[in-house]
Amino acid sequence: MTQRPLELILARNLMSALSTPAFLVDEGGLLVFYNEAAGMLLGKRFEELGTVGAEEWGSLFGPFDEQGEPIPYDELPLVTAVRAGRPAHGELTVRSTDGTLHEVEVSALPIQTPHGSQGAIAVFWPAASSNGAGPA
Amino acid sequence: MKVKLWGTRGSIPAPGPETIRYGGNTSCVGVTLSDGSMLALDAGTGIRCLGLAQPDEPTRLHILLTHLHLDHIQGLVFFAPAFRPQTEIVIWGPASPEASLRDRIARYISAPLSPVEVRELPCDVSFRHCPESEWEIGSARIRAASVTHRGPTLGYRIDDGDSSLTYIPDHEPALGADLESLEEDWISGFALARDTSLLIHDGQYTDAEYPCHVGWGHSATSHALSFARRTGAERTVLFHHDPLHSDDQLDALAVESQREWVELGGDPGTLELGAERDEFELPARAAKAAAATV
Numbered sequence: 001m002t003q004r005p006l007e008l009i010l011a012r013n014l015m016s017a018l019s020t021p022a023f024l025v026d027e028g029g030l031l032v033f034y035n036e037a038a039g040m041l042l043g044k045r046f047e048e049l050g051t052v053g054a055e056e057w058g059s060l061f062g063p064f065d066e067q068g069e070p071i072p073y074d075e076l077p078l079v080t081a082v083r084a085g086r087p088a089h090g091e092l093t094v095r096s097t098d099g100t101l102h103e104v105e106v107s108a109l110p111i112q113t114p115h116g117s118q119g120a121i122a123v124f125w126p127a128a129s130s131n132g133a134g135p136a
Numbered sequence: 137m138k139v140k141l142w143g144t145r146g147s148i149p150a151p152g153p154e155t156i157r158y159g160g161n162t163s164c165v166g167v168t169l170s171d172g173s174m175l176a177l178d179a180g181t182g183i184r185c186l187g188l189a190q191p192d193e194p195t196r197l198h199i200l201l202t203h204l205h206l207d208h209i210q211g212l213v214f215f216a217p218a219f220r221p222q223t224e225i226v227i228w229g230p231a232s233p234e235a236s237l238r239d240r241i242a243r244y245i246s247a248p249l250s251p252v253e254v255r256e257l258p259c260d261v262s263f264r265h266c267p268e269s270e271w272e273i274g275s276a277r278i279r280a281a282s283v284t285h286r287g288p289t290l291g292y293r294i295d296d297g298d299s300s301l302t303y304i305p306d307h308e309p310a311l312g313a314d315l316e317s318l319e320e321d322w323i324s325g326f327a328l329a330r331d332t333s334l335l336i337h338d339g340q341y342t343d344a345e346y347p348c349h350v351g352w353g354h355s356a357t358s359h360a361l362s363f364a365r366r367t368g369a370e371r372t373v374l375f376h377h378d379p380l381h382s383d384d385q386l387d388a389l390a391v392e393s394q395r396e397w398v399e400l401g402g403d404p405g406t407l408e409l410g411a412e413r414d415e416f417e418l419p420a421r422a423a424k425a426a427a428a429t430v
Contacts, residue, residue: 003327006282012322013312114231114288115268 005118007111008032021104021124027117029079031057041104041124043097063092064101081108081120091127103127137276137296138168139334139416143182146305146340146354146376147207154382159412161185162207163305163376165336169296173274177292177303178202182412183211187218194222198273200266200280201229202305203289204240212241213250223259228280230288231265238263266290284308284324285353293328299418302332302369305376310359311351315366329367333418336410337363339374342389357393364407365400373410 008026012033015022021038025031031052039045042061052060054073063071073079077088088108093101108122143161151160162180166189169175174190176183176199183199190197197217202208217223229237241263242254254261266280276296283291283304291304302325309315309324320326329335339360341349346356354376355363364372374393377386390409397407 002321003281004321006284006324009313009322009324010284017312114233 004032005113005115007113007118011111011119011121015121018123023078023122023124024119025078025082025122026119027082029054029073029082032119038124041096041102042094043100060097061094063094065092068093077106077108078120078122081110081122082117085110085112085117094124137170137294137299137301137418139301139336139418140166140168140186141182141336141373141375141410141412141414142166142186143178143180143211144375144377144410144412144414145180145207145379146338148379149181149207149210150379154384157383157411158377158381158386158409160379161412162210163202164211165303167294167301169274169276169294171275173276174198175200175273175276175294178208178305179210179212179215180207181211181214184214184216187211187214187216190217192220196224196226199225199227200278200292200303201227201237202291202303203230203285203287204244205287205306206244208306209241209244213245213252218257218259218261221258221260225259225261227261227263228266229263230280230282230290232288236263237265279328281325281328283328284311286351289353291325291328293332296418299333300331301418302329302335302337304328304335304337306353307338307363308351308353308355308359309363310355315359315362320366323363323366325363326367329363329369331368331370333370334416335364335367335369335372336375337372338376339393339409340376340378342392345378357389358396361393361397361400361402361407364397365402369406371406371416373408373414373416375410377409 015035019037021041022035024033034046065071077090080088090106093103095101104124105127106122108120110117111119143164144159145162149160161182163178164180164182165177166186167175174197245254270277270279276294279293280290285306294301304325337360338355340354341356343356343358394404
């Protein structure tokens with residue numbers, strides 16, 4: 001068994017208590033957790049989905065850009081944050097399991113530790129262009 | 137491997153007639169490895185008596201600090217071997233982005249808090265940040281990992297032969313988490329304690345006291361027991377007793393925790409509350425198996 005870094009454990013614990021959709025990736029960019037609010041947005045709880053890689057994530061939820069084109073996983077704010085080690089922000093559309101599209105703004109922050117980057121956390125907000133509608 | 141508790145109290149020394157059996161000294165555990173190497177886990181006030189028990193001869197000692205709260209370093213300037221030129225002391229501890237281990241400890245071992253400075257200690261003392269990977273001291277392999285507490289804090293696992301000791305005296309793994317349902321790899325300190333021979337773990341608060349201390353970095357009894365059960369520790373010692381807990385209160389807590397431990401499926405002989413001067417001998421598993429057949 002590989003122990004998760006403490007900083008990821010604490011991030012998950014915090015996210016579990018938030019009502020804002022939040023996502024967590026590890027240092028390799030693998031999605032390792034999202035909270036209940038994110039599960040409501042996506043239509044699937046994390047416990048049902050489990051840890052997922054880039055391809056599965058893309059096929060399930062998108063996301064898509066303003067033109068409706070899929071955004072490559074490597075270009076997502078969350079992945080940018082963990083790989084470049086800097087904050088990233090973006091506007092995108094995710095698709096829930098029932099097909100509903102949600103326009104959201106995403107802010108992602110790298111989790112930097114004395115031992116280097118351990119992952120990143122992203123929080124979703126309703127996109128300003130969507131007039132604040134939607135469950136995000 | 138031989139283990140001796142020299143200080144079992146948390147937060148602040150609590151001497152007095154009401155704490156005489158469990159002890160009033162703060163965190164310190166002496167470990168004698170199978171090759172004779174000597175370790176001290178933390179340097180609370182308990183390390184003063186550990187030092188007095190050391191022979192006055194050239195020796196090398198390792199002090200492994202979990203963190204730098206005062207109840208874990210206060211005994212350093214009263215540690216007799218530190219005042220002997222023939223002693224070599226290696227102090228291990230957590231790294232911090234703020235300052236080196238030496239500089240952070242020197243804030244305590246310096247004026248106006250101390251009459252001596254680090255540079256004035258007669259012994260040969262060095263300071264090392266614990267590495268991320270396992271390292272060796274004498275016959276033991278040492279592993280350190282960050283655990284849930286306030287500020288940079290480590291837990292330690294010491295493997296000597298087939299026996300192991302896990303020491304996590306300040307730990308709040310249940311902060312924002314349900315230890316009974318959480319996956320193993322998401323539990324703070326789990327890998328350190330998994331299947332360990334002896335787990336010395338934070339048990340500062342009763343379950344009734346804990347709600348007033350959420351986020352303070354310590355465990356309620358039920359959290360410590362859940363952690364012990366989930367990790368499969370063979371024997372567990374609850375440690376870092378609250379300074380407000382008298383011997384009588386700790387006796388009552390011992391009875392209650394035994395009841396809860398048995399309800400969780402634990403063997404009643406594998407859980408106890410640590411008392412100052414308690415000793416544990418951790419034989420190699422092969423020897424234990426042979427002894428069990430006698």
